[in-house]
Amino acid sequence: MSGLFEHFNFAVVIILMMVGLYVVFASNNMIKKLVGLSVFQTSVFLLYISMGKVNGAQPPIIAEEDLHGASEGGHDVVAQGAHHAAEVLYSNPLPHVLILTAIVVGVATLAIGLALVVRIREVYGTIEEDEIDALDYEINLEGAAE
Amino acid sequence: MSNIPPTLMLDMGLMAMLLVVAFAVVRLRSLFAIVMLQGVYSLLSAAWFVSLDAVDVAFTEAAVGAGISTVLMLGAMLLTEREAKPVAMQKQLGSLFIVTITGLALFYAIGDMPAFGDAHSAANAYVGSDYIAATKNNIILPNVVTAVLASFRGYDTFGEVVVIYMAGLGILLLLGLNGNAGKWRAQPNGQDVAGNRNSNADSEAGDKS
Numbered sequence: 001m002s003g004l005f006e007h008f009n010f011a012v013v014i015i016l017m018m019v020g021l022y023v024v025f026a027s028n029n030m031i032k033k034l035v036g037l038s039v040f041q042t043s044v045f046l047l048y049i050s051m052g053k054v055n056g057a058q059p060p061i062i063a064e065e066d067l068h069g070a071s072e073g074g075h076d077v078v079a080q081g082a083h084h085a086a087e088v089l090y091s092n093p094l095p096h097v098l099i100l101t102a103i104v105v106g107v108a109t110l111a112i113g114l115a116l117v118v119r120i121r122e123v124y125g126t127i128e129e130d131e132i133d134a135l136d137y138e139i140n141l142e143g144a145a146e
Numbered sequence: 147m148s149n150i151p152p153t154l155m156l157d158m159g160l161m162a163m164l165l166v167v168a169f170a171v172v173r174l175r176s177l178f179a180i181v182m183l184q185g186v187y188s189l190l191s192a193a194w195f196v197s198l199d200a201v202d203v204a205f206t207e208a209a210v211g212a213g214i215s216t217v218l219m220l221g222a223m224l225l226t227e228r229e230a231k232p233v234a235m236q237k238q239l240g241s242l243f244i245v246t247i248t249g250l251a252l253f254y255a256i257g258d259m260p261a262f263g264d265a266h267s268a269a270n271a272y273v274g275s276d277y278i279a280a281t282k283n284n285i286i287l288p289n290v291v292t293a294v295l296a297s298f299r300g301y302d303t304f305g306e307v308v309v310i311y312m313a314g315l316g317i318l319l320l321l322g323l324n325g326n327a328g329k330w331r332a333q334p335n336g337q338d339v340a341g342n343r344n345s346n347a348d349s350e351a352g353d354k355s
Contacts, residue, residue, distance in 0.1 A: 006261035006262055007256045007257075007259055007261065007262065008158075008161075008262065009157075009161075009262045010256045010259050010262075011253070011256060012161045012164070012165065014249055014252045014253060014256070015165065015249070016164055016165065016168050017249075017252075018245045018246075018248060018249040018252075019165075019168040019169060019171070019172060020168065021245050021248065022172060022241060022242065022245045023171060023172055025240075025241030025244065025245065026172075026233060026237075026238040026241040026242070027230065027233060028230070028231065028233050029177070029227070029230035029231065031177050031180070031181070031219065031222060031223055031226065031227070031230070032171075032177065032180055032230050034219070035171060035180050035181060035183075035184045035219065036171070038184050038187075038188075038211075038215060039168055039171060039184065039187055042187060042188055042191050042207070042211060043168075045191065045195075045203070045207070046164075046191055046194065046195075049195055049198050049200045049203060050198055050262065051259075051260070051267075051269050052198075052199075052200070052269065052270065052274070053198045053199060053262065053263050054199075054263055054264075054265045054270055055262075055263030055264070055265065056263075057199060057265070058199065059199040059200070059201045060199070060278065060289070060290040060291055061201070061288050061289045061290065062278070062281065062282055062288040062289075062290065063288075064288070089265060090199075090278055090290070091198070091199035091200070091270075092269060092270045092274035092275075093274060093277060093278065093290040093291050093294055094273060094274045094277060094294070095200070095269075096200045096202055096203050096291045097291055097294045097295050097299065099200070099203050100202060100203055100206055100291070100295060101295075101302060101303070101306050103203070103206050103207055103210050103211060104206070104210065104306055104309075104310065105306060105309050105310075106211075107210050107211070107214055107215055107218075108309055108310050108312075108313030108314075109313065110215055110218065110219075111218050111313055111314075111317055112313050112316050112317060112320075114218055114219065114221075114222035115222075115316070115317045115320040115321055116320060117222055117226060118222055118225045118226060118320075118321065119320055119321070121225065121226040121227070126227075127226050127227055128230075128231050
């Protein structure tokens with residue numbers, strides 16, 4: 001039980017990811033599919049960010065005295081300050097950088113997907129996947145008969 | 147009950163709300179409600195990002211995930227439909243099966259993951275602390291995320307900008323630069339697909355010209 005408690009973030013994030021994946025798989029409506037993809041994506045962001053969390057740490061923005069202590073370490077007083085501040089814990093900044101890039105790229109792909117949905121609706125008159133399949137089948141059948 | 151730290155209770159509350167919103171997205175069929183719930187989901191995850199010390203990610207997610215995506219989805223929804231048609235339960239069983247199997251496999255792998263908030267886990271111990279030290283020594287900016295994004299990994303950020311440019315170009319090409327938006331019709335095997343469904347004067351005028 002304590003093992004699950006240490007990993008509760010992963011347990012919840014996996015459930016969220018699977019809910020998003022289920023919406024992608026099970027829904028016929030393309031906008032709903034894209035919302036599911038977006039939920040799935042945000043859950044993956046949560047997975048990465050929760051891995052970079054350090055207990056009792058600060059956000060990865062270096063404290064003022066720490067920054068100056070490192071650059072002008074010659075002075076005694078400042079060096080003492082730096083020594084004191086060296087014990088400040090920061091959370092891992094690398095997942096944050098990765099996910100910042102992923103958020104922006106995710107919006108770019110979402111916009112492309114929505115543009116495709118709008119074009120599909122213009123051509124087929126529907127955005128339900130099974131209806132589009134039926135329409136394709138019908139047209140191909142009629143075209144073969146001609 | 148009293149020895150649970152308040153941030154942990156905040157995490158639990160936010161995660162419970164995220165679960166409720168995600169399951170509501172599965173159950174609902176009104177596209178407007180679904181799109182708005184996606185915005186709520188992004189905003190809740192942004193709140194959790196603040197609690198997880200990822201402040202830069204939090205405000206990007208709040209602006210981009212909850213703002214721009216919601217606006218894009220609302221626009222697409224207005225151009226298409228308002229309601230999703232129901233899907234028969236037996237058609238959902240296959241995807242339910244696949245999702246359950248995948249989820250169980252992932253749950254099996256949880257045991258190998260580092261504990262929540264472990265400072266000495268493999269993910270947090272080496273490269274991340276190296277970047278913090280390098281930022282202190284080489285770069286005047288206090289924000290490590292900005293330093294890594296703009297300086298240490300500047301080429302990756304440039305690649306990201308290229309991706310956004312390509313996406314914008316793709317959308318312009320898909321939706322039509324030349325005023326033909328909405329008038330183009332697919333003609334597989336030489337016949338008009340949407341013509342017999344909603345043939346209006348607009349498309350006929352487009353054909354003549």
